Amino acid sequence: MRKAKEDSIWSDIKQGRRATTSREIHANGLTVDVAQPCVVLGGRSGVGKSRTLKSLQAAITAGGGRALFLDLNRLCQVVHDVLITRDDLAEMKEEYESLDPGELRRGDVQRVVGREYDALSWFSLEFEIANAKIVAELPWTGSADDPTLLPYFELGYRGIDYSSVEMGQGELAVHLLFWILEISREQEDLVLLLDEPDAYLPPVAARAMLARLLRICKERKWSIVMSTHVSEVIEWAIAEDAFVRVSIKDDGSTAFSYSREDEHAGRDLLSREQVSRVLYVEDESALHLTRALVERLGQQAMSTTSVIWGRGAGYLGKVRDYLPRGVRAPIQYAFIADGDQRGAIPSSAEAQWPLLFLPDDPDRLFVAAGNARRDRLAMLLNTDRQTLDRVLEPHEGGDAHDWVNGLGDHFGREATLKALAHLWVEDNTEDADAWVEELSTSLSF
Known part of the structure; x- marks a missing residue:
């Protein structure tokens, strides 16, 4: 996946889903359209991002949908803690066939981790784990009476062989994430709820990871809601009008600001x-x-x-x-x-x-561009052509400033001016x- 495709993947999916009926989920005061490819939550530590993701999971499943909540940092710790207690992993893996992640997944993990592996093997091993609390933390497990499936990875890089036990947290998290996605690949209409999946990755790797997750979502018609502290990911989400700033009000409740309505939402989080x-x-x-x-x-x-x-x-x-x-x-x-x-x-x-x-006068330019491509303007304003025509009808043939102001009064001034400006540049x-x-x-x- 070349850099140019990484940069365009989000917009490509949005274009492909323009006609998709919205599926709004309301949870903990947040409204998310899970029909869209991705929504990114950002905010200071302790404002409630993890709690919001869990609330979304409950709301989606209560409505009959499928949601997979992944706290990779915690999952890495659980998997690692189980594996280091075993001295028979070499013998265990001999009883199982190596899982072939395929060329795409191999390329994904190599690009995100930043290593061209000499060897890469994934195993899904079965363990008898007596601690029910540990089993409950693993989102891919079934009945508590069944053996628990855990991933085990063996890798070779520049003449050095190592496994999940010796991996650093960032590398283990990348393999674990893509392993989970592979064993979940048959699920339909899945919403991935990812709690800071890029916490241990450098910024360039965090963006590369999201690009690959978006491609998987495009292939499988999934969606993502994720939290992050990485500036590059936040900036990308703001550019796609898909960022939500999470904060705490004076009364202790959680507040949400949407970049599609306020372009300044989240700017204070950027380096x-x-x-x-x-x-x-x-x-x-x-x-x-x-x-x-x-x-x-x-x-x-x-x-x-x-x-x-x-x-x-x-x-x-x-x-x-x-x-x-x-x-x-x-x-x-x-x-x-x-x-x-x-x-x-x-x-x-x-x-x-x-x-x-x-x-020229910007309002006159906006009127000309908007009238020339009403269908495109309706898309940029997330509305339909009939509604747009109805809003503009009283201002037809009138003053350009009134035309723009009337549109802004209905759809929000910030969103309207941003859409009109990009439309004019796009067409000129x-x-x-x-x-x-x-x-x-x-x-x-």
């Missing part, structure tokens, strides 16, 4: 690079259009660029007059006026930071790239 560019724009519509344009420069540019909006062109002029251009300024600035202000604002003097103009790539090139030559990116 931020230092801002090196600040772009001042006229208003909120210009802010979202500018962000969508800067996004074409890549994640690095996005994370190091701050966009600030004020109250019209007069605001830009005042800030511009009081912000002289330094020779070795640690932060670069630019002023982004609406396109209908060309000629109304003087060009930048040598001692001033650059002045650029958006292609040549104009967008030309503007981005002008910005790049004015500032250092």
